[in-house]
Amino acid sequence: AQSVTQLGSHVSVSEGALVLLRCNYSSSVPPYLFWYVQYPNQGLQLLLKYTTGATLVKGINGFEAEFKKSETSFHLTKPSAHMSDAAEYFCAVSYSGTYKYIFGTGTRLKVLA
Amino acid sequence: EPEVTQTPSHQVTQMGQEVILRCVPISNHLYFYWYRQILGQKVEFLVSFYNNEISEKSEIFDDQFSVERPDGSNFTLKIRSTKLEDSAMYFCASSYRDYLSGELFFGEGSRLTVL
Numbered sequence: 001a002q003s004v005t006q007l008g009s010h011v012s013v014s015e016g017a018l019v020l021l022r023c024n025y026s027s028s029v030p031p032y033l034f035w036y037v038q039y040p041n042q043g044l045q046l047l048l049k050y051t052t053g054a055t056l057v058k059g060i061n062g063f064e065a066e067f068k069k070s071e072t073s074f075h076l077t078k079p080s081a082h083m084s085d086a087a088e089y090f091c092a093v094s095y096s097g098t099y100k101y102i103f104g105t106g107t108r109l110k111v112l113a
Numbered sequence: 114e115p116e117v118t119q120t121p122s123h124q125v126t127q128m129g130q131e132v133i134l135r136c137v138p139i140s141n142h143l144y145f146y147w148y149r150q151i152l153g154q155k156v157e158f159l160v161s162f163y164n165n166e167i168s169e170k171s172e173i174f175d176d177q178f179s180v181e182r183p184d185g186s187n188f189t190l191k192i193r194s195t196k197l198e199d200s201a202m203y204f205c206a207s208s209y210r211d212y213l214s215g216e217l218f219f220g221e222g223s224r225l226t227v228l
Contacts, residue, residue, distance in 0.1 A: 043219035103156035
């Protein structure tokens, strides 16, 4: 079955350090790929997406992700963490081209002062 | 900024009771969705809805679940006879298009606790 794996349910980084959140998908057929962020008491917000074209995708708040077909990965990075980045991050894929997403379990990012 | 709103934010109910979760999608959106997340598990697709009918549903969305858009603004999820395993956060979402050139907007979620 198609699935999405996010390594690390909790990740802690120091303020100013690199943020790396991992996402791998299971299918040999490349899907459409998304990262969502959820701040406390808020809905899921789209950070960035890959549908076609350039494999390095830039999103909001300084985040970016690179689609690597050979590794079936779509890891999320940010060069320098900010306290406001503390949130839960969800990787999602769509194989159908619609919003029937398959989500990962989420990674809660903690930023240490 | 337009947003998807959901009520209630938290509902506690007894097993076997009916529950209705309400959502007000963004006003010009045409496609509507429900997802849920059981605590500690993945966010799962439940159902998509367009033009007053279900366009797609998952295996989770059995006969205990129903959706409707009763008045052109609200979009509801009804669970007829709740079970303990229905305890979850339920997310409503809406989009203008059902393909990925647009964006899917999520609400804050309604937490359902079944006792």
